[in-house]
Amino acid sequence: MSMRIPVFFVLFPGVDPTPAVEEVGKSFGKEIMKGTFTNISMGQGQEKKAIMALQNAAKNGDWIMIQNVHLMTDWMKEFERELEIAIENDCNPSFRCFISSEPPGLPDMEIIPESILQNAIKVSNEAPQDLKANLRRALSKFP
Numbered sequence: 379m380s381m382r383i384p385v386f387f388v389l390f391p392g393v394d395p396t397p398a399v400e401e402v403g404k405s406f407g408k409e410i411m412k413g414t415f416t417n418i419s420m421g422q423g424q425e426k427k428a429i430m431a432l433q434n435a436a437k438n439g440d441w442i443m444i445q446n447v448h449l450m451t452d453w454m455k456e457f458e459r460e461l462e463i464a465i466e467n468d469c470n471p472s473f474r475c476f477i478s479s480e481p482p483g484l485p486d487m488e489i490i491p492e493s494i495l496q497n498a499i500k501v502s503n504e505a506p507q508d509l510k511a512n513l514r515r516a517l518s519k520f521p
Contacts, residue, residue, distance in 0.1 A: 382465050384475035386498035393503045399476055406440040419445045425453050429460050440468030448479040448489050458491040
């Protein structure tokens with residue numbers, strides 16, 4: 379991952395990458411309380427806020443996490459362009475971008491612009507399907 383390579387999380391039920399990203403961010407001094415980490419869950423009315431946060435994060439070297447972009451399929455083209463502009467215009471080397479989305483419902487559905495998917499590191503973490511694997515996963519959370 380670098381300032382030019384975002385991380386794209388594919389969301390599955392029962393799995394939330396946010397705590398892990400926040401924990402890694404904390405080790406790099408990027409925290410919500412310090413204003414160096416921004417977490418935006420997309421929904422109606424969040425478009426301008428997300429673009430402004432993206433521009434500021436790229437300029438200041440902060441981290442940004444844009445969640446649930448599958449809810450904003452029409453807006454994703456604008457986000458794609460703004461991400462390209464932010465990276466190309468004097469981007470701070472400490473800038474990092476994290477994006478999350480549910481997988482498309484059908485194979486021919488296009489939610490995420492191709493350039494974002496091609497340039498990003500894709501991460502998926504599907505919850506265990508059987509009881510034994512689920513218990514093993516739950517117990518691994520305890521020291």
